[in-house]
Amino acid sequence: xxxxxxxxxxxxxxxxxxxxxxxxxxxxxxxARGAGFGSVEVSRFMVTPLKSGKAEYDFLDRAEVQCxxxxxxxxxxxxxxxxxxxxxxWILN
Numbered sequence: 001x002x003x004x005x006x007x008x009x010x011x012x013x014x015x016x017x018x019x020x021x022x023x024x025x026x027x028x029x030x031x032a033r034g035a036g037f038g039s040v041e042v043s044r045f046m047v048t049p050l051k052s053g054k055a056e057y058d059f060l061d062r063a064e065v066q067c068x069x070x071x072x073x074x075x076x077x078x079x080x081x082x083x084x085x086x087x088x089x090w091i092l093n
Contacts, residue, residue: 020072027070039064040083048093060091 030036044060067080 023071024074027068027074030069036069037077038067038069038080040067040080040087041065042083042087042089044089044091046091046093063089065089 027036041062042065043062046058046060048056048058050056065083066077067083068074068077070079071081073079073082
């Protein structure tokens with residue numbers, strides 16, 4: 001039983017590694033063709049803790065955030081599908 005569980009675990013790690021490597025390769029091809037990156041407009045807010053234990057929320061601005069057209073975070077940027085679902089950026093002060 002333990003051996004089967006180990007094989008399943010190794011198989012899952014291998015599939016995840018292959019999926020990430022394939023996503024990276026597809027993104028490299030897209031970057032070479034000029035279509036690997038996108039941008040999404042997000043709203044930025046600043047959260048300032050007050051002495052009373054409450055928090056003050058201030059709207060800062062709207063900004064364009066660079067993202068990758070991939071399934072996983074690559075090249076230091078989040079994927080566009082993730083950024084499109086999380087259009088608020090919170091900055092703690």
